[in-house]
Amino acid sequence: MLPSSRLLSTLLLLTLLSVACSEMPSQPPAPPPTVQQSLLQRAEQSIRRAQDSVPPLREALLIEAAKLFIQLGDEARVKRTLEVVDPSQLTGQQLFDFALLYSDALLEQGEYFTARDLLNDPRLDALFSATPLEQQKAWRGKRADLFSLLGEDESATQEYIVLSHLQAAAADIGATHEKIWQLLIDTPDKTLSTLETAAETRALKGWYNLAQLGRQYQGDLRQWAEQLILWQSRWPGHPAVLFPPPSQRQIEAVAKAVPGQLALLLPLSGKYARAGKTIREGFLSAYYNVLENEGDTAPLHIYDTNTADITKLYQQAVASGAEIVIGPLRKENLATLAALSELPAPLVGLNYLSTSAQANTPAHDNLLQFGLSVDDEARQIAHRAWLEGHRSALVITPDTKWAATARQAFHKYWSELGGRLISSTPYSLQQKDFSAIIKPALLIDQSQQRANKLRRTLGKSLEVRTQRRQDIDMVFIIAYPDQGRQIKPTLDFYYAQDLPTYASSHIYTGTENPGRNRDLEGIRFSAMPWTVPGIVSDKLKPADTLKSTYRNLFALGVDAYQLHQWADMMRAYPQTPFFGHTGTLTLGANDRIQHSYPWAEFHRGKVRLAPELKAD
Structure with missing residues (x-):
C-alpha cells in the first residue's frame, strides 16, 4: 500500500528537522573544575553536611573543611571554621588535629596567649603517647617555639629537650640543640646557676652547666674552646656532646684565627x-x-x-x-x-x-x-607591645635629635605591624611640669568641656567623672629617670594609670634608688644588661661616679673588645648570639650588629627582670 500524502509530509518534515539539527553547532562540554574550585566545593560541602550533623561527626566535618581551606590558603575561613568546633566533643586524633590546626590560625592572627592555652590542654598530654610520632613532634615543636616567643624560656628549654628525643635525623637534633643553646646563652648567670641546682635530669643539668661556661668564657674564645673540650670529657654521652649545636662546632676553628x-x-x-x-x-x-x-x-x-x-x-x-x-x-x-x-x-x-x-x-x-642603637630598641618595644595585645600607642618623647630618630623608628615598626600611633608634643629635657604635655594628649580638656556643656544643657549641677581618651591601650615613653619620675605620676593623675607603660633603656641608668623609683612603678622597659643586677659580671660595670649619660658608652667599650673575636663566628653563623653588656648581639643585614635587650620592670622601687610576656 502506498503511503498517504499526509504521512509523506510528516516524514519529510521530520527528515528536514533532523538535518537542521545535525547542521547546528554543538555546545562544547563544560570544562572540569580546577583544583582550587574542587577544593572549595569539597570544603563547602563539608560545612553544609556539618550544619545538618551532630557531634562528633559535626566536629570531624568542620576539621576536614578547615584542612581544605588551608590548602586553598584561605586563613580567615580556616579560623572561622575552627572557631565553631566544640573541643569537648573531640577525642584522640581529632583533638590533636584540631589543636595543631587552630593554634596555627591563632598565631597567624596574633592571638598568642589563646594559642598557648590551647596547646597546654591537659588532655593532649594524656593522649601524647598514643599519638603518631609526626604529631608528637609537631605538638612539642609548636609549644617550644611559642614558649620561647612569649619569654617562657625554662618551659621552652624543657620542650626542646623532649622534642630532640623524638627526632631521629642528626641534622634535626642539631637544629633543636641550637635553639636550646641560644635560649640558654641569653639567660643571666645567677639564673643559670639556680636552674642547674634545681634540675631534675642529667640532660637538663648538663645544658645549664654548659651555658654557664659559655657565658663565663665568651670574652676569650681560646679559653672557651679549651673549656668546651673539658666539658665534653666531663659529660660523656650528654646530648650536646653527641649532637653539638652547629655553632659550637666552629668555636675551635675560630679560636685559632x-x-x-x-x-x-x-x-x-x-x-x-x-x-x-x-x-x-x-x-x-x-x-x-x-x-x-x-x-x-x-x-x-x-x-x-x-x-x-x-x-x-x-x-x-x-x-x-x-x-x-x-x-x-x-x-x-x-x-x-x-x-x-x-x-x-x-x-x-x-x-x-x-x-x-x-x-x-x-x-x-x-x-x-656596631654601636648603641635606638632603632633596635624601638623595634623590640614595638614587637613586645604587639605580642602582648596592644594596638594603639600614645608616644611621649623629648625634643632631641636622637629621640626623634627613636620615635620615627617606633612609628615605622609599629605601623608595619598594623598598630596605630598617637604622638604628644615633644617635651624639653628641662621640663618640670608635664601636665601641659600629657593633659592635651589624653584629651582631658575635651572631657571636661563635654561635662560643662551637659551641666549647662540640663541647668543643674552634675557629678560627671572626667575621662581620658579611650582610643589608646598603651603608652611608650622615652625619658631619663628624672623625666620619667614626672611623666608616670602625671599619667596616673590624668586617669591613665590602667594603661601599660613601656620605656626605652634610658629610663634606668643602673643606680638603685627605691625611694625615688617608686614613681616609676609598673613601667616595663628594654634594659641594658649591665644595669640589671645579676646579669653580667660586676667587674666590668662602669663606676658609680661616671656620669649616667656616659655609662652605656663604657659598656659599648666592653662589648667592642669581647666582640672583636667573634667576627668570623658571626659571619659563619649570623644568628649566633653574643651575650654582651649592651644586649644580646647578632649579625643582621648590611653587616650591622643588632641588639636584643632583656626586659625589666620597676616593682616596689626596684628593678627586676620581666622576661615573660603579659596578656593584655
Missing part, C-alpha cells in the same frame, strides 16, 4: 674626647679582665682620631701589623673608611652608617657596624 694584634681608633682629644675616653676605659677593662683570668690578649695600639686623617690612621694601623681595627666612633669617619674600595684588615666600626652612606658603600667582607 683570633686576631694577633689590635688597633683601637677613638677621639681622645677635642669635642668628642669624653665619649672616646669612656669607650677606651670599657675596652681596657675587658682587656685586662682577660689577663686577670689567665687568658691571652693580643698587643693593642690606640690612635687618637682627632689628630690625623682617618684614612691615614687606618692605613698606619694596618702597616703597623693590626689584624683587626676597632673604631672609629664618629659616623662621618666610619663612612669615609667604609667607602674605601678595599679594607685589608677587618674593621669593627663603633657606629652605624646613615642610609645614604650605606648606599655608597661597596660590598665588604671585612666591615662590621
Whole structure:
C-alpha cells in the first residue's frame, strides 16, 4: 500500500528537522573544575553536611573543611571554621588535629596567649603517647617555639629537650640543640646557676652547666674552646656532646684565627674626647679582665682620631701589623673608611652608617657596624607591645635629635605591624611640669568641656567623672629617670594609670634608688644588661661616679673588645648570639650588629627582670 500524502509530509518534515539539527553547532562540554574550585566545593560541602550533623561527626566535618581551606590558603575561613568546633566533643586524633590546626590560625592572627592555652590542654598530654610520632613532634615543636616567643624560656628549654628525643635525623637534633643553646646563652648567670641546682635530669643539668661556661668564657674564645673540650670529657654521652649545636662546632676553628694584634681608633682629644675616653676605659677593662683570668690578649695600639686623617690612621694601623681595627666612633669617619674600595684588615666600626652612606658603600667582607642603637630598641618595644595585645600607642618623647630618630623608628615598626600611633608634643629635657604635655594628649580638656556643656544643657549641677581618651591601650615613653619620675605620676593623675607603660633603656641608668623609683612603678622597659643586677659580671660595670649619660658608652667599650673575636663566628653563623653588656648581639643585614635587650620592670622601687610576656 502506498503511503498517504499526509504521512509523506510528516516524514519529510521530520527528515528536514533532523538535518537542521545535525547542521547546528554543538555546545562544547563544560570544562572540569580546577583544583582550587574542587577544593572549595569539597570544603563547602563539608560545612553544609556539618550544619545538618551532630557531634562528633559535626566536629570531624568542620576539621576536614578547615584542612581544605588551608590548602586553598584561605586563613580567615580556616579560623572561622575552627572557631565553631566544640573541643569537648573531640577525642584522640581529632583533638590533636584540631589543636595543631587552630593554634596555627591563632598565631597567624596574633592571638598568642589563646594559642598557648590551647596547646597546654591537659588532655593532649594524656593522649601524647598514643599519638603518631609526626604529631608528637609537631605538638612539642609548636609549644617550644611559642614558649620561647612569649619569654617562657625554662618551659621552652624543657620542650626542646623532649622534642630532640623524638627526632631521629642528626641534622634535626642539631637544629633543636641550637635553639636550646641560644635560649640558654641569653639567660643571666645567677639564673643559670639556680636552674642547674634545681634540675631534675642529667640532660637538663648538663645544658645549664654548659651555658654557664659559655657565658663565663665568651670574652676569650681560646679559653672557651679549651673549656668546651673539658666539658665534653666531663659529660660523656650528654646530648650536646653527641649532637653539638652547629655553632659550637666552629668555636675551635675560630679560636685559632683570633686576631694577633689590635688597633683601637677613638677621639681622645677635642669635642668628642669624653665619649672616646669612656669607650677606651670599657675596652681596657675587658682587656685586662682577660689577663686577670689567665687568658691571652693580643698587643693593642690606640690612635687618637682627632689628630690625623682617618684614612691615614687606618692605613698606619694596618702597616703597623693590626689584624683587626676597632673604631672609629664618629659616623662621618666610619663612612669615609667604609667607602674605601678595599679594607685589608677587618674593621669593627663603633657606629652605624646613615642610609645614604650605606648606599655608597661597596660590598665588604671585612666591615662590621656596631654601636648603641635606638632603632633596635624601638623595634623590640614595638614587637613586645604587639605580642602582648596592644594596638594603639600614645608616644611621649623629648625634643632631641636622637629621640626623634627613636620615635620615627617606633612609628615605622609599629605601623608595619598594623598598630596605630598617637604622638604628644615633644617635651624639653628641662621640663618640670608635664601636665601641659600629657593633659592635651589624653584629651582631658575635651572631657571636661563635654561635662560643662551637659551641666549647662540640663541647668543643674552634675557629678560627671572626667575621662581620658579611650582610643589608646598603651603608652611608650622615652625619658631619663628624672623625666620619667614626672611623666608616670602625671599619667596616673590624668586617669591613665590602667594603661601599660613601656620605656626605652634610658629610663634606668643602673643606680638603685627605691625611694625615688617608686614613681616609676609598673613601667616595663628594654634594659641594658649591665644595669640589671645579676646579669653580667660586676667587674666590668662602669663606676658609680661616671656620669649616667656616659655609662652605656663604657659598656659599648666592653662589648667592642669581647666582640672583636667573634667576627668570623658571626659571619659563619649570623644568628649566633653574643651575650654582651649592651644586649644580646647578632649579625643582621648590611653587616650591622643588632641588639636584643632583656626586659625589666620597676616593682616596689626596684628593678627586676620581666622576661615573660603579659596578656593584655
